[in-house]
Amino acid sequence: MPDQVSVLFVCLGNICRSPTAEGVFRQLVTEQGMTEHLHIDSCGTGNWHIGKSPDARAMAAADRRGVDISDLRARQIKAEDLDRFDYVLVMDRQNLADVRDIWHQNGGTEPRLFLEFGESGQAEVPDPYYGGEDGFERVLDLIHEASQGLLEDIRGRLA
Numbered sequence: 001m002p003d004q005v006s007v008l009f010v011c012l013g014n015i016c017r018s019p020t021a022e023g024v025f026r027q028l029v030t031e032q033g034m035t036e037h038l039h040i041d042s043c044g045t046g047n048w049h050i051g052k053s054p055d056a057r058a059m060a061a062a063d064r065r066g067v068d069i070s071d072l073r074a075r076q077i078k079a080e081d082l083d084r085f086d087y088v089l090v091m092d093r094q095n096l097a098d099v100r101d102i103w104h105q106n107g108g109t110e111p112r113l114f115l116e117f118g119e120s121g122q123a124e125v126p127d128p129y130y131g132g133e134d135g136f137e138r139v140l141d142l143i144h145e146a147s148q149g150l151l152e153d154i155r156g157r158l159a
């Protein structure tokens with residue numbers, strides 16, 4: 001039985017969806033007193049925003065729900081991540097195809113769509129980057145719901 005489980009959230013830029021997922025999931029884990037059992041991180045498949053803070057709209061939307069993601073900094077996925085993380089959870093099908101390419105070459109943890117753990121019936125967290133503010137609210141709703149299912153799954157592993 002593992003004592004700690006690690007979770008990596010992956011999107012394209014690592015400035016909107018995956019840092020939001022990292023922040024929301026970390027808050028849920030903290031509320032449930034499980035921080036010592038979880039290692040949580042996020043990254044992007046792309047390299048454009050390496051070292052940058054999350055998008056201002058993502059920070060503001062998270063902040064409205066009491067989640068501070070301002071100290072996160074973007075990084076790009078690397079092959080070793082698939083060896084280090086127990087869950088590699090992507091936001092959309094393009095992310096899945098991109099991370100699967102790495103997985104086919106490297107092995108390790110097979111990436112999965114994060115929303116498999118939700119009950120919305122939706123498969124993808126839509127990219128909010130080119131849309132309006134309401135896109136960020138939708139992202140938060142989907143992420144919050146899937147985070148609860150994910151934590152239940154992890155509890156099963158730790159039990």
Ligand code: 4NP
Nearest residue numbers: 011012013014015016017129
């Ligand atoms: P994310 O959103 O993948 O949720 O971080 C995006 C951020 C940046 C870009 C696309 C999506 N971009 O094209 O720069």
